[in-house]
Structures are given as C-alpha cells and as structure tokens.
Amino acid sequence: MALKVYADRMSQPSRAILIFCKINDIDFEEIRVDVLKNQQFSPEYKAINPMSQVPAIIDGRFKLFESHAILIYLSCAFPGVASHWYPGDLSNRAKIHSVLDWHHSNLRRGTVGLVFNTILAPLVGLPSNLQTAKEAEKILMKSLSKIENFWLKDGRFLVGSSQPSIADISLVCEIMQLELLSEKDCDRILSPYKKVVKWIEDTKKATAPHFDEVHDFLFKAQKRIRERKATESGKNEVKSKL
Amino acid sequence: MALKVYADRMSQPSRAILIFCKINDIDFEEIRVDVLKNQQFSPEYKAINPMSQVPAIIDGRFKLFESHAILIYLSCAFPGVASHWYPGDLSNRAKIHSVLDWHHSNLRRGTVGLVFNTILAPLVGLPSNLQTAKEAEKILMKSLSKIENFWLKDGRFLVGSSQPSIADISLVCEIMQLELLSEKDCDRILSPYKKVVKWIEDTKKATAPHFDEVHDFLFKAQKRIRERKATESGKNEVKSKL
Structure with missing residues (x-):
C-alpha cells in the first residue's frame, strides 16, 4: 500500500511534503483535506490527526502529523532519498x-x-x-x-x-x-x-x-x-x- | 574541553538542557547568561547565538542553539545516554x-x-x-x-x-x-x-x-x-x- 499524504495545497507545510515526495520519487497517494470546507474537523480526519491540521501521513499502519516530523521520517524511511535532504x-x-x-x-x-x-x-x-x-x-x-x-x-x-x-x-x-x-x-x-x-x-x-x-x-x-x-x-x- | 551550556535557570528550555545533562552524567560547564540583565544581547553571546536567546551550547568548536536541537544532539553525541531519551x-x-x-x-x-x-x-x-x-x-x-x-x-x-x-x-x-x-x-x-x-x-x-x-x-x-x-x-x- 502506497504512502498516503493528507494535504491541502493552500497549506504551506502540505506543499512542502508533496514537493519532497515528488522530487524523491516516493510513491504516494495525495488525499485532499479541504481546509476552507472544514474537512480537517471531520471525525474521519480527526482519527488521523486529532489536532485537525494538515498535513498528515499514513505509512502502512503508522500515522504521523507535524510537517517537520514527516519530512524527517520520510528522509529516513525511504532509502532512495539523497543524504543532502537530511x-x-x-x-x-x-x-x-x-x-x-x-x-x-x-x-x-x-x-x-x-x-x-x-x-x-x-x-x-x-x-x-x-x-x-x-x-x-x-x-x-x-x-x-x-x-x-x-x-x-x-x-x-x-x-x-x-x-x-x-x-x-x-x-x-x-x-x-x-x-x-x-x-x-x-x-x-x-x-x-x-x-x-x-x-x-x-x-x-x-x-x-x-x-x-x-x-x-x-x-x-x-x-x-x-x-x-x-x-x-x-x-x-x-x-x-x- | 567539557561541553559548555549557556543558560539562565529562569528560562524553561535552559532548565531542560541542564536536567538532561545532569541525569545523563554528561560532563559540562554551566555558564549563566542573565536574561533579566540583557546579557543575551552582549556581542560575546551573540557570537554564540545570534538570536540572543538561551540556551546554547558549545561542544568543542561546534555551536548550537534551539533547545530541542540541543537535546537531540546531546542524545546522539554522548554514548552514555540511554535510548529511551531519544x-x-x-x-x-x-x-x-x-x-x-x-x-x-x-x-x-x-x-x-x-x-x-x-x-x-x-x-x-x-x-x-x-x-x-x-x-x-x-x-x-x-x-x-x-x-x-x-x-x-x-x-x-x-x-x-x-x-x-x-x-x-x-x-x-x-x-x-x-x-x-x-x-x-x-x-x-x-x-x-x-x-x-x-x-x-x-x-x-x-x-x-x-x-x-x-x-x-x-x-x-x-x-x-x-x-x-x-x-x-x-x-x-x-x-x-x-
């Protein structure tokens, strides 16, 4: 199962994660959480990120939020990421x-x-x-x-x-x-x-x-x-x- | 040369670094930067941390500020630190x-x-x-x-x-x-x-x-x-x- 990235491109940390995945050829599925429509407050999304903010990821059964923590995790979890990123x-x-x-x-x-x-x-x-x-x-x-x-x-x-x-x-x-x-x-x-x-x-x-x-x-x-x-x-x- | 920790015990991130060093038996010298006396703005301290905030450390020739970055660095740089800390x-x-x-x-x-x-x-x-x-x-x-x-x-x-x-x-x-x-x-x-x-x-x-x-x-x-x-x-x- 590919990495899932929950993001809204209006959000700057969401864009950072998406760019990072793309430049490093990480296979992922982008799932839009429309912040202007308050979708971050839905019970389904709160089960992924109880802070009701984007971005968040699910990698297998592992859920993670906070964009810097995600960037560090992706840098270490995907072996194809060049070392200059982290x-x-x-x-x-x-x-x-x-x-x-x-x-x-x-x-x-x-x-x-x-x-x-x-x-x-x-x-x-x-x-x-x-x-x-x-x-x-x-x-x-x-x-x-x-x-x-x-x-x-x-x-x-x-x-x-x-x-x-x-x-x-x-x-x-x-x-x-x-x-x-x-x-x-x-x-x-x-x-x-x-x-x-x-x-x-x-x-x-x-x-x-x-x-x-x-x-x-x-x-x-x-x-x-x-x-x-x-x-x-x-x-x-x-x-x-x- | 022992690790130098620049701190003011009135500052909560300073206290975090001091407690971490003590509980992990890290040999260090505490250097007080009295924030109420504006010592963080002195040219000497600004050469260590240009953001004029405490804490900061010097380890050999390596200078570092931001308390979370310091805690992570110390956890990795000192082999005696138990793995539950980081x-x-x-x-x-x-x-x-x-x-x-x-x-x-x-x-x-x-x-x-x-x-x-x-x-x-x-x-x-x-x-x-x-x-x-x-x-x-x-x-x-x-x-x-x-x-x-x-x-x-x-x-x-x-x-x-x-x-x-x-x-x-x-x-x-x-x-x-x-x-x-x-x-x-x-x-x-x-x-x-x-x-x-x-x-x-x-x-x-x-x-x-x-x-x-x-x-x-x-x-x-x-x-x-x-x-x-x-x-x-x-x-x-x-x-x-x-």
Whole structure:
C-alpha cells in the first residue's frame, strides 16, 4: 500500500511534503483535506490527526502529523532519498534541526499571522485583527533579516549547504504564502532581502518542475484574490466619487 | 574541553538542557547568561547565538542553539545516554519529533504569552498586553487538554512511553513556568488535568534529584514574586479603605 499524504495545497507545510515526495520519487497517494470546507474537523480526519491540521501521513499502519516530523521520517524511511535532504552527519543534522525549530516561532508565526489577518480571515468571513497582523509583519521582517544575514550567510542554501535540505523546502514553501498578498506588499516585504530572493529561486530550480506544479493551486488562488480586491477597490472608488 | 551550556535557570528550555545533562552524567560547564540583565544581547553571546536567546551550547568548536536541537544532539553525541531519551526506532523517534514540533505553537506559545504578559513584563517594566495574555491562556488550556487526552492517552509518559524522553523534559519544564503565577491561578489552570498533574510528578521522580535542584532558582523567584504581589495587594487594600 502506497504512502498516503493528507494535504491541502493552500497549506504551506502540505506543499512542502508533496514537493519532497515528488522530487524523491516516493510513491504516494495525495488525499485532499479541504481546509476552507472544514474537512480537517471531520471525525474521519480527526482519527488521523486529532489536532485537525494538515498535513498528515499514513505509512502502512503508522500515522504521523507535524510537517517537520514527516519530512524527517520520510528522509529516513525511504532509502532512495539523497543524504543532502537530511544529513547523517551529527553536526550538520543538528543545524538542520536548529533552523527547523527556529522556524516555528519566527518565520512561520510571522507569515501565518500576517496572511491570515489581512487576506484569509476576511475571505472566509472570520474576524481579523489588524494589530496582530502588524505585529506578525514585524516578526516576519525580523525573520527574513535573520535568514539573509545568518542562515544564508555562508552558502547557497540554509545552514551553509551547497545542496538543499528539508529545511529549505519547508521555509521556502512558507514564504510562498506571501504570494496571497498584493503584488505591491509582497515586493515591499521581500525585495530588501536579495539573498532570500535568490535562495527562493535556487530552491525552486532544485525542486523543478514539482515546485511550480504544486504551487499552481496557490497561484490560481492568488489570481482570484487579487481580482476580487481590484473589483472591491474599483467599487470603493466609484462610491467615493458619488 | 567539557561541553559548555549557556543558560539562565529562569528560562524553561535552559532548565531542560541542564536536567538532561545532569541525569545523563554528561560532563559540562554551566555558564549563566542573565536574561533579566540583557546579557543575551552582549556581542560575546551573540557570537554564540545570534538570536540572543538561551540556551546554547558549545561542544568543542561546534555551536548550537534551539533547545530541542540541543537535546537531540546531546542524545546522539554522548554514548552514555540511554535510548529511551531519544529512541533509535524510526516510528518512535518520529512521534517524539511530532510532539516536540507541536509544542512550539501550542503549549510553549500559551505558557510564554500568559506568564510574560501577566508576571514578567510588569516585573521588569516592559509593556504587557492583557488581551494577548487572555488569548495565550486559551491556547494553554487547549494544549493541556491535548496532552491529557491525546499525548498521554496510552502511557505514563508522552507518546505512550513507559520511560521518559527528551519531550517529557522539555514540556514539563515549560509547564513549570506556571509556578510564577499565583498559587490560585496555577491550581485553576492545572487541576482539571489529572493525567497531566500525575505526568509532571512522574517526570520529576524520573529525573530526581536534578529536577528540583535546577528548579530551585524558579521556586525562589516564585516566592519573591508572590511576596511582592501580596505586599502590593495589601497596599491597595489600605488605599481602598482610606
């Protein structure tokens, strides 16, 4: 029985798992859990992940959630995975753990707080908090600066590597979520960080063509959101002229 | 040269590393980084951890920060560490990673947000946000419920183990930070979770006498904070009667 990956391509950690499986030729079945339709709260899915979040996997009888734990498990459980994704060397592996742990309270917290409170919450009719969005943007900018000046200081990929690891896939997929913002905001946030921008491109290339294929869903959502914003802004302009 | 552990015993992840080293007879030197005196921002410490957080370690020439990454590194780098702390078996190890990853955005986020905004910020004259504290308490209660009903469901320790792992040390040290609240608040938060309370005791016993010795610093701080609160509340009572 092939590995089952429960995912929603709107979710950045879900995309990381899908790209990782594809680039490493892991045989898997993708099962969509539509988060906007609250399918993560169904009793069937809660039996797989009681935290009601995507992604999760089932490998044989073994269930697992939390995307970093999944990436590490897949790196070790499938013998075809090249060692640069999750190095066997003790200190290199420790550095990968360090950046993955750092990610949770920094880049991830910033991106999720900003995108949820400015784009996703209004879209699905949930309350949003602009003060939280503002604080999240500060965390995000600080995190990007740390990636630029520390994590990418000595190499093409994170922690000074010449080849990508699971950390590059995880963190770049997180940053891609900013594509849901307006083009102007996305540029304003990313353009000061030249190394970050180059690293995103390098990670895309290293995981081509799967990176773009898995992100196609996000780009289509981006297009719809930007068109909707443009229509709303047009309506407001007409209103203000009346 | 012995392992160097840069720590502040007021910090819960610092205490986790210290207890782990002591229970496993790892030869180490503890170097205090006094967070209340902002020593984590000194250029010397930033050269060890550019994120200006405790704990960090130096092992020979190898520097590492993020407490979970450190616990995993120590488990693998020191041959005397018993395998239950960080199991070699692929699926058991994956479950430990899963609970450690889950911790960041759940139990840790809840505890830090609550204790910082109600106790630590006012203590050091930093602005506190009671709305954030309220939201953090919600995250904390939800996290404790998940520990009670999922993570501790099948065993004495996390992920159904009969012996403690690095995850037990990390999460119990986090919960111990609640000791800085008033006795009433601490009881109100923890007492509904019987399994959690038992698990805390079991983890203390499994790491005795080091657990209490390392926490002595926190208990002394707790005493000072509670005395100060009592004095302030006495003064307010006198004022209200005038």
